[in-house]
Amino acid sequence: MNILVTRPSPAADQLVSRLRSYGQAAWAFPLIEFTPGSQLDLLPSRLDALRSNDLVFILSQHAVHYANPAITQVGKTWPASLNYYAIGRSTALAMHAVSGRQITWPHEQEISEVLIQLPELQQVAGRKALILRGNGGRELLGETLHNRGAQVEFIECYQRCAKHYHGAEEGRRWRDRGIDTLVVTSGEMLQQLYALFPVIDRDAWLLHCRLVVVSERLATLARDLGWANVCVAGGADNDALLRALDLYS
Template sequence: MNILITRPSPYGEQLVNKLLDFGKLAYHLPLICFSTGKELSSLEQKLNLLSEGDFLCIISQHAIKYAHNQLLDIGISWPTKLAYYSIGHATSVMMYRLSGILVKYPTIQETSENLLRLPELMYSYGKRALILRGNNGRTILDDTLQRRGVFVISCECYTRQPLQYNREEQSYKLLELNIKTVVVTSGEILQHLYRLIPKFYRTSWLIRCKLIVVSLRLAKLARRLGWTDIIIARSASNEVLTHILIKHS
């Protein structure tokens, strides 16, 4: 049961290499790439709006990478007076490795919904929060914190852009590779994949594959698109995905 990895670079290649080490056959087809976000140059100004005890929320590793490089370029450090939060463990680890700052994250399942259940964010009236994100992402974090009385500032640190492929050519290639399991880590990627594959191959092959997703929300979207064999991972980390793929493929 060969595996299709749709994670963007470099994490997609890293996951493929992990699977190859375990004797699994995997193919990487990234569907989006990243570039500098349009608001990155305003990061310092937005950090200066925060006071001691305010929140800094990080959506992804990509947000950290672009934001950290921006601060290095202008010669300033991450403020230590803030309370740092991230969606997932991998983002927390990256932030600690780059800055030495500890970042809290949800440990049950790594989603915005579970981050919002942390007690500090449940009772946050009167605080300010800076959210480091990409373009066109979900706004549940912003919207919920605002309803709780938080003054929310957002900074688009990176931009996601779709990669273009020949639809028929990619379909033939994936069928030849005997892909039976597909890994998808975001709704945007799932919809790009669904639109990439022509209808005949979509119904006869794609939605019949086992689908590994990283949240209940993503599983619900997949079911609406036609998938029935769906496994939900507790996070998008390559370690967790590798464990699930070894077990189920």
């Protein structure tokens, strides 16, 4: 395999390093990068406004990376009286490492559709739910909690910014390197990857690559765009991606 990893740094570089240790040809090609969010200064007061047994949702490791300094820099800690949820294992571990709190996450599959099926989230009427995320993103979690009677608020902890590349030049570069496997971890990046390259590169090369994604929702989007060989990893962390590539167990 010749593998192109499109997830952001540093996770892309870490995955490429591990792939190369298994003897694979792999390159990092991050499609987005991150900057601090516009609402970080609101986070301490929003946490203070939560009551015992209210809910905090952390939707990515990047939210942890930017949110925790916003808390510690004003001399605060993550309240022990709240219930914390993460979208996946890696995010849960990152949040636990900085907060010391117990973090619940969906073990079956690391997606919002599974998170909202957790038994403890079925009866949330009258409780506040603070969702820590990036700019934009899916609304499924917030809408579901709202429909169940929770008072939902979002905090933009970081912003995703598209990295700019010259599509024709990149198409020639990756075709010359024989890329035949792509790793994509979000719908936003999948759309960006598809739109980046000229039609000739999409038809002759890109859509013929094996595509590794992290959810059935992304697999459906990929097939709608024209990919035929699509593999769904069991999670979005690098261990799960390596397992999907049949390189790690």
